[in-house]
Amino acid sequence: MTRTLPAPVGAGQDERFGPRLWGLLLVLAGNMLIDALEVSVAVVALPAIGTDLGQPPTVTQWAMTGFAAGFGGLLLFGARVVTLLGRRRVYLAALLAFAAASVLSALAHDPWLLLATRLTKGFCAALTAPTGLAIITSTFPEGRPRSRAVSVYTLFGAGGFTAGLLLSGWLTETSWRWAFAFPAPVVLVLFACGLRLIPGEETGPSAPGADAPSAPKGRGELRDQPPRRRTIATTARRYDIPGALTFLGALLALVQGITQLPTHGWSDPRAVGPLCTAVLLVLALRQIERRSANPLLAVAPSLRGNPALIRSALGAACLNGSYLGLLFVLTYQTQTLAGWSPLRTALALLPAAAPPALTALASGRLVARFGAPRLVVAGAACAFAGILLQLRPYPWPLDYPGRMLPTLLLVGTAFVLSFAALNMQAMSRLTPADRLTGSGLYQTAVQLAAVLAVALTAALLAAHAPAPGAGPAAAAAACRPALALTAALGLLGLLVGLTGLIRTPPPPSSPHHGE
Numbered sequence: 001m002t003r004t005l006p007a008p009v010g011a012g013q014d015e016r017f018g019p020r021l022w023g024l025l026l027v028l029a030g031n032m033l034i035d036a037l038e039v040s041v042a043v044v045a046l047p048a049i050g051t052d053l054g055q056p057p058t059v060t061q062w063a064m065t066g067f068a069a070g071f072g073g074l075l076l077f078g079a080r081v082v083t084l085l086g087r088r089r090v091y092l093a094a095l096l097a098f099a100a101a102s103v104l105s106a107l108a109h110d111p112w113l114l115l116a117t118r119l120t121k122g123f124c125a126a127l128t129a130p131t132g133l134a135i136i137t138s139t140f141p142e143g144r145p146r147s148r149a150v151s152v153y154t155l156f157g158a159g160g161f162t163a164g165l166l167l168s169g170w171l172t173e174t175s176w177r178w179a180f181a182f183p184a185p186v187v188l189v190l191f192a193c194g195l196r197l198i199p200g201e202e203t204g205p206s207a208p209g210a211d212a213p214s215a216p217k218g219r220g221e222l223r224d225q226p227p228r229r230r231t232i233a234t235t236a237r238r239y240d241i242p243g244a245l246t247f248l249g250a251l252l253a254l255v256q257g258i259t260q261l262p263t264h265g266w267s268d269p270r271a272v273g274p275l276c277t278a279v280l281l282v283l284a285l286r287q288i289e290r291r292s293a294n295p296l297l298a299v300a301p302s303l304r305g306n307p308a309l310i311r312s313a314l315g316a317a318c319l320n321g322s323y324l325g326l327l328f329v330l331t332y333q334t335q336t337l338a339g340w341s342p343l344r345t346a347l348a349l350l351p352a353a354a355p356p357a358l359t360a361l362a363s364g365r366l367v368a369r370f371g372a373p374r375l376v377v378a379g380a381a382c383a384f385a386g387i388l389l390q391l392r393p394y395p396w397p398l399d400y401p402g403r404m405l406p407t408l409l410l411v412g413t414a415f416v417l418s419f420a421a422l423n424m425q426a427m428s429r430l431t432p433a434d435r436l437t438g439s440g441l442y443q444t445a446v447q448l449a450a451v452l453a454v455a456l457t458a459a460l461l462a463a464h465a466p467a468p469g470a471g472p473a474a475a476a477a478a479c480r481p482a483l484a485l486t487a488a489l490g491l492l493g494l495l496v497g498l499t500g501l502i503r504t505p506p507p508p509s510s511p512h513h514g515e
Contacts, residue, residue: 036160070122
């Protein structure tokens with residue numbers, strides 16, 4: 001029987017963390033760090049992956065988009081799994097699966113095995129990232145201790161992208177496989193610690209969502225309830241497994257079709273087939289969700305009519321999509337065209353990644369002082385201006401201090417100003433009953449934007465690639481359509497943000513009257 005954490009102290013008791021609470025926080029925050037660095041690990045390693053596996057950018061992009069697709073495409077399904085099976089059981093199982101997928105991805109010699117492992121790791125992150133925060137909320141005493149724990153968790157998450165760039169740049173100097181393998185031993189250590197430290201869930205009438213008023217079994221320990229015996233068909237309907245798989249399949253088919261168009265064109269089944277499959281799967285998803293007793297994508301009217309949530313999700317999607325698309329292009333230019341090493345590329349990209357991590361703990365004060373709508377607009381304007389600098393003529397030779405560095409600084413400033421503001425604005429008008437679903441929809445939009453933006457960027461790079469034998473100057477000039485796409489996303493994010501400066505009344509069901 002796993003021992004559980006001590007009960008939260010009251011407001012008048014000592015608010016310092018005990019050793020077990022510190023241990024639990026380090027396990028949860030450490031795993032959040034690993035989840036956050038997975039995308040940036042792939043950014044710097046992409047050229048090395050392409051060289052080793054002999055694949056073009058339209059295939060190697062799966063190393064980035066695969067993780068984001070597993071995360072965003074299965075995030076709502078993951079929340080359902082955690083609700084039905086319990087936090088502790090799911091969290092620990094996800095840690096083991098993540099470690100195994102890390103090892104397999106490092107050993108992959110086939111791009112489709114690499115994609116499968118990246119999807120698996122994304123799904124594991126969809127299970128652990130939101131669950132870690134929920135464990136903190138339910139375990140740490142309310143007040144300063146809980147705020148301190150959430151701050152540490154947020155800081156580790158914000159620093160993950162920066163840490164991933166540095167680790168990937170350093171390890172890819174030896175081999176990209178080390179960059180994909182190194183999370184495995186770290187996660188296994190977290191798993192071993194989590195076995196002793198991660199609490200179960202209360203049974204009986206005091207537990208959230210208890211079905212019956214019967215007394216808890218046992219001696220009052222916290223534990224997971226074993227699932228009831230169910231048939232396979234009943235279980236599938238309860239979890240809405242058909243809906244989850246159909247949604248993920250439609251997303252993957254869409255990305256495959258997009259990336260095949262530059263090579264095969266609209267007349268080739270290898271490009272048109274996946275696109276048609278995506279459309280058919282979306283239609284099938286609609287029918288599955290309409291007939292399901294527990295639809296995965298059921299969105300309450302209070303969420304569909306919530307302008308703050310919709311506006312924030314679109315703004316965050318544009319910001320994240322334009323950012324990752326820009327990094328994809330810059331990595332191609334620095335390593336493939338200019339011949340920079342992975343470590344030099346990682347260090348060059350730090351001005352965009354480090355500022356959000358360094359200022360994560362001050363984001364709440366910024367929002368309180370200036371208001372979320374104004375910060376969102378300011379951040380979107382910085383991102384758009386930074387990408388526009390890359391569209392100036394004469395992109396070669398690569399000018400880091402005069403061209404690339406100002407872009408990265410502006411994009412980093414955009415995240416400092418607006419990323420936390422978008423998140424807070426999205427949650428500001430949600431009722432407590434809608435908060436969990438609204439947060440899941442918001443994060444899904446952010447991850448799906450990463451998937452589609454990177455896929456479209458890779459497709460545009462391939463579609464406008466210069467003729468064989470052309471020099472790096474011609475190849476750099478051919479990046480303009482891809483950069484124009486990221487600029488268009490930045491402009492869209494700015495326009496969406498500007499609508500937030502127009503005051504709108506909150507929904508009638510919401511107790512909040514401001515953003």
